[in-house]
Amino acid sequence: MDALRIEGNGPLTGNIKVSGSKNAALPLMASVLLTDQHVTFRNLPHLADITTMTKLLSGMGVEVVRDYDLGHATFNAAGLSTIEAPYDMVRRMRASILVLGPLLARHGRARVSLPGGCAIGTRPVDLHLKAMERLGAQIELKDGYVEASAPDGLQGGRIRFSTVSVGGTENALMAASLAKGTTIISNAAREPEIVDLASCLRAMGALIQGDGGDEITIEGVGQLGGAIHDVIPDRIEAGTFMLAAVGTRGKLMVEHARAEHLSTGNQTTQLAPAHTRFGQKRCGQTIP
Secondary structure (H helix, E strand, O other): OOOOOOOOOOOOEEEEEOOEOHHHHHHHHHHHHHOOOOEEEEOOOOOHHHHHHHHHHHHOOOEEEEEOOOOEEEEEOOOOOOOEEOHHHHOOOHHHHHHHHHHHHHHOEEEEEOOOOOOOOOOOOHHHHHHHHHOOOEEEEEOOEEEEEOOOOOEOOEEEOOOOOHHHHHHHHHHHHOOEOEEEEEOOOOOHHHHHHHHHHHHOOOEEEOEOEOEEEEEOOOOOOOEEEEOOEOHHHHHHHHHHHHHOOOEEEEEOOOHHHOEEOOEEOOOOOOOOOOOOOOOOEEOO
């Protein structure tokens, strides 16, 4: 589709609910590779990229039970059958590179295809690879694949990103959760999606401090357990609805959004009328 034609029909009014964040859900789904216990995500959006990640994980032997009506999905990677993420799956979605860190951390090996093209420009994965090397992984690029190994397990280390990378921070965060010793990630990404991932990992038993700032400290643990975690609402979707209300001089109740995620610097962005309603934060819960 080259263009959308929209015919205005007056102010937009009513209530609308914000769905779960795709950008938060994808690394969360990759994190299930860190444990052999059940991990359940609530408020999982029903989108093509989520389906692609589900197929990737299923193809690796992860058991997936999904309730589309409730937006819940439960994953179990106890029966993982391969440490390879093949090209025919990875080419569809760059976020597939996020399985690299969890596979290395729990299994000591990973073979992940280099991602395919991206419509918004080239985003190399070298920051991901350098982060894994800082944790002691041996990296080789061969036949279009990243072949990584850590025969003695990953070791805590200091990772400083030359450029802020959300995906790189997520991969490093997951890998460091099972690495031996302390890892410090400097110049880390500070987005809400990073905080959401760290919150889920803590619910699984990880020891993480500083997420939301530019330096994150992780104390590696021997293993992670299961968890139930609510995916944060999509801030881009929430902002879009709010702008639609402003642009049409409408009156919308935007539910399940979080005001603290709609900010520039330390100030909440005033994009919508004062009557916009935001949902309250819900934290991850450890499975008993």
